[in-house]
Amino acid sequence: MNILDKLRERDYVEQTIYEDKLIEMLENENVPFYIGIDPTADSLHVGHFVTLMVASYMQKAGHKPIILMGGGTANIGDPSGKTDMRKMMSKEEINHNVDCIKAQVSKFISFEGENAAIIVNNADWLLDLKFVDFMREIGTQFTVSKMLSADCYKNRLETGLTFFEMGYMLMQSYDFLTLYNKYGCKLQIGGNDQWSNIIGGVNLIRKFGHDDSFAFTIKLLTNKEGRKMGKTEKGALWLDKEKTTPYEFYQYWRNIDDKDVRKVLSMLTFLPMEEVNKLTAVEGEELNKAKKIAAFEITKLVHGEEEAKKAEDAANALFSGSGSMENIPSVQADDNIGILDAIILAGFAPSKGQARTLIDQGGITINDEKVTEQNLILSSNNFEKDIILKKGKKSYCKIILK
RNA sequence: GGGCAGAUGGUCGAGUGGUUAAAGGCGGCAGACUGUAAAUCUGUUCUCAUUUGAGUACGAAGGUUCGAAUCCUUCUCUGCCCA
Numbered sequence: 340m341n342i343l344d345k346l347r348e349r350d351y352v353e354q355t356i357y358e359d360k361l362i363e364m365l366e367n368e369n370v371p372f373y374i375g376i377d378p379t380a381d382s383l384h385v386g387h388f389v390t391l392m393v394a395s396y397m398q399k400a401g402h403k404p405i406i407l408m409g410g411g412t413a414n415i416g417d418p419s420g421k422t423d424m425r426k427m428m429s430k431e432e433i434n435h436n437v438d439c440i441k442a443q444v445s446k447f448i449s450f451e452g453e454n455a456a457i458i459v460n461n462a463d464w465l466l467d468l469k470f471v472d473f474m475r476e477i478g479t480q481f482t483v484s485k486m487l488s489a490d491c492y493k494n495r496l497e498t499g500l501t502f503f504e505m506g507y508m509l510m511q512s513y514d515f516l517t518l519y520n521k522y523g524c525k526l527q528i529g530g531n532d533q534w535s536n537i538i539g540g541v542n543l544i545r546k547f548g549h550d551d552s553f554a555f556t557i558k559l560l561t562n563k564e565g566r567k568m569g570k571t572e573k574g575a576l577w578l579d580k581e582k583t584t585p586y587e588f589y590q591y592w593r594n595i596d597d598k599d600v601r602k603v604l605s606m607l608t609f610l611p612m613e614e615v616n617k618l619t620a621v622e623g624e625e626l627n628k629a630k631k632i633a634a635f636e637i638t639k640l641v642h643g644e645e646e647a648k649k650a651e652d653a654a655n656a657l658f659s660g661s662g663s664m665e666n667i668p669s670v671q672a673d674d675n676i677g678i679l680d681a682i683i684l685a686g687f688a689p690s691k692g693q694a695r696t697l698i699d700q701g702g703i704t705i706n707d708e709k710v711t712e713q714n715l716i717l718s719s720n721n722f723e724k725d726i727i728l729k730k731g732k733k734s735y736c737k738i739i740l741k
Numbered sequence: 742g743g744g745c746a747g748a749u750g751g752u753c754g755a756g757u758g759g760u761u762a763a764a765g766g767c768g769g770c771a772g773a774c775u776g777u778a779a780a781u782c783u784g785u786u787c788u789c790a791u792u793u794g795a796g797u798a799c800g801a802a803g804g805u806u807c808g809a810a811u812c813c814u815u816c817u818c819u820g821c822c823c824a
Binding site: 590593594595596597598600623624625626627630654657658659688690691692693695696697699700701702703713730731732733 | 770771772775776777778779784785786787788789790791
């Protein structure tokens, strides 16, 4: 089975271009390919996860990943955020982010060995561009009428399309061209929302007389309602364990909709498809098994086996009473802390007002007893040293009195 | 450059001088039901204090008024039309 079919089997692939030639090339040579990541934060989130999975499969199939950091494009900001143009990020900031991201990327792809991945930054070539030269060399290769026929611009036409947004396509295309020339990069892989920008690059290379530039896009990870997965009340689901704890991360996948289990098993784990099929062949309550495995496997990929086990252990302890209480999320608190402050400390509410609401609504329990008293003081005289604070049905936090 | 329209809470979107901390939808959270699922129903959803209370808030800054998201002035931004 060729790699593209393999990716298709796992439902990663959305669109391809020049597919026959692409398959032929992938079968016959080791192809340098690139994925782009904007270093706008010091951690990746679930949105990047799928792309990294694909990159990983590609590397295992013998192809060389090039990770393109959008240090140049991150400078000016994302055109889709209309209201606030992103602040200029300093070089230090970007470098810091690149370092953090690299550590996360290494969990999926290898920077060693024969087809070791490399990281490049498009700031290296974009920031020094001369406008007129760029327009003459690259700008002449694009026709506005063609660009406007792309869906992504068509929609924007009514709400206001800036020149910058159109220029974004040129820059991304130029990235591909540069990587082609510098590293022999022949394939770009990206999210399907990037389709227009991606084929811009493919065609640009072809206009300069080469016929071996290719691309395919990856399906966005969405839930059954078509909404992007990985959104939580606290914002994005980060891959950094400081930002999203492994326990929270595990719980997110443990709680997904029945209808999405198959998708995450296939797209976010390396489990063989036969196993995925077997796991998801059942219905109803039985699917919980598949969810547990999905949660474990996905957490293991991102945080390592040890953290995944801890998260699983904590879940068992809290939900089925079988694991040890050792690994459940916990915070230290001063003795004689008020219940409201404890709730905030545990991260269950951002303000006392909301903590009160939670108590009023009967959503808070301590050691399985419902809390009704807002002025309750947690002191070591009345309680054990460790107190299990619970919000709602599935948020737990161990309060450790100092 | 000229004309017109608009900017409201996490989001969408009502509201045109006073019971407006601002309808309704979505989203979030909690309760019931359940499988740590979905659907459904109920409650809740600015901050602080909590018996009544106070403070902020309707793009920004001023002003009119006993009283403004609502009226006036200037500014910023966005869209549409004409050039």
